[in-house]
Amino acid sequence: MRNLKLFQLSLIFFSSIPLLPILTLAFSAENPTDRRILVLLDDVSLKSSHSIFFSSLQSRGFDLDFKLADDPKLTLQRYGQYLYDGLILFAPTTERFGGSLDLAAVLSFVDSGHDVIVAADSNASDLIRNIAAECGADFDEDPSAVVIDHTSYAVSDTEGDHTLIVSDELIQSDVILGKEKIEAPILFKGIGHSLNPENNLVLKVLSASSTAYSANPNSKLSTPPSLSGSAISLVSVLQARNNARVLISGSLELFSNRLLRAGVQRAGHSKKFDKSGNERFVVEVSKWVFHERGHLKAVNVRHHKVGESDEPAIYRINDDLEYFVEIYEWSGTQWEPYVANDVQVQFYMMSPYVLKTLSTNEKGLYHTSFKVPDVYGVFQFKIEYQRLGYTSLSLSKQIPVRPFRHNEYERFITTAFPYYGASFSTMLGFFIFSIVYLYSK
Known part of the structure; x- marks a missing residue:
């Protein structure tokens, strides 16, 4: 009777455990594409302001779980099993994640072979900067600095401070960006970063033009900028040795509906594109990050x-x-x-x-x-x-x-015939000499 009660209690206990997130994971050797993705947001409004990007993921079969970055119940794993295949960090201003999620947990997530997208902006916190730094991307140390370009900027009704820049400096890789060329230039508004020279696993995907620099747009330059020219990386990717993939963007707005739908015209050029290349870019690069390609x-x-x-x-x-x-x-x-x-x-x-x-x-x-x-x-x-x-x-x-066994060697080797002849001729000569010596007077 006592054993029966214990059995009933164990059934009640295990039936109350939410096993569905673990059982619905699709990441496997036969289907390597990520499926269940945790999306952390600074603000709930990002879900609507970036809905085109999120809709593109959902249309490709991804299951997105939206949560605020400071949710006290945040966790990436339960009972030793990861609940998610991928992680999207659209929370650049978050100083500290909620629940059990922290810098070490994110890095452990990558070390276990999972994929991450990190988006920053001009208000990026130290937490986001540290995650990027651990992946080989160092954002400008000046917290007020953004990427400025007085030559390759987007023409708009108001001239502005030229922080909405235009770039078509893309990595030449069909596997990362798709076989079809992205014709329209890409709009970018955010902060730049440099790549750690000691990390040969991180690559520039989108670079700034040679006339760009990183500085505070509201103050005059008193010293040369720490980042300038094509050394500024706007978007970078990392493929770890365990094949985990990480995307680091200096702009959260790069993924926004506003820039995905916006027309674009580069300063000094008459040609205007009805739609920027942002949507093609973020869709194609996300396919690579989440193992839909390559x-x-x-x-x-x-x-x-x-x-x-x-x-x-x-x-x-x-x-x-x-x-x-x-x-x-x-x-x-x-x-x-x-x-x-x-x-x-x-x-x-x-x-x-x-x-x-x-x-x-x-x-x-x-x-x-x-x-x-x-x-x-x-x-x-x-x-x-x-x-x-x-x-x-x-x-x-x-x-x-x-090696050869003793009975596998050739009995007679052709190249050794001269030596064989020398041996037999020596024996014959000795025999003749012996006869002559013994029987001659």
Whole structure:
């Protein structure tokens, strides 16, 4: 009776746990696109002022969970499981997150392989600046500084202070920004940042023009600006070694309905665009951040001797072998064959003894053949593939290599015939000499 009551109490307890957020996660090896995303806002009004961007995510199947950044119930994980695949921080002025969320929790979220979008503005808090700094992007130390450009600014009814700038300095990468070129320039109003030179994982996606600089628009410059020219990054991305992706923008307004719908005309140019390139830009770059594009996987790694089909447990020196691997790219909805001519395999022991570029049938299958080197030991088939914008592939498969057995050597070697002849001629000469010496008078 007592056990029955304990069983009933346990059923009541576990039935009260909200398991739905955990069970509905779609992030997996078979479907790498993020699905459930936590959106943290400074103000509820951002949900409507940035609705076009949010609607584009929802139309692509994302489940957005909107919360205020200071919500006391904020948490990214429960019972050791992450509740979200991605995080959008549209809370530039927040000095401290609510609940259990803090700087360490955000960095741990990235370290666990999840993706983040961080948007700042001229009122960016130290918290947001520190998150960006940990990802390799250093915002201007002057809290009143914004990006100004007196040449590449947007023409408007009021001349203003030229802080609404125009830029088309985009990274040349089809995988990050899509294959179709963004024709219209992009409007930007916010703060600039520089990239940490010691961090080679962070890239500029949108840069300022050579005439831009970072300063306080309401005061005269007394010293040269700390950031100027094309060294100013407006939007940057980071792909960590665990393939987690982070986008850092110095402008929250970049994602706003106002700039997404606005027409644009660069100062000094007669051509006017009815619509800025902001919407195309934020949609395409968000596809990359949330793994709708540029995600690779390798399957069916195999090798065997030429003329055979079974994978051996050991190779012999000078064996001829074949190596195969299939590589696919996620398109957002399905896996498609990945086609490239720069995938290489190493036959590795302490250092690569063989380095071969793999051939492809353009249907996902890569292959090559080579001769096992005349060195025995424990080798590895190793692929270390890193390409701009794509997730990295790191594959290794260990195989021992043995020398010839005593009965596998050739009985007679053609190149040794002169030595064979010398040996037999020596024996014949000694025999003749012995006969002559013993039986001659």
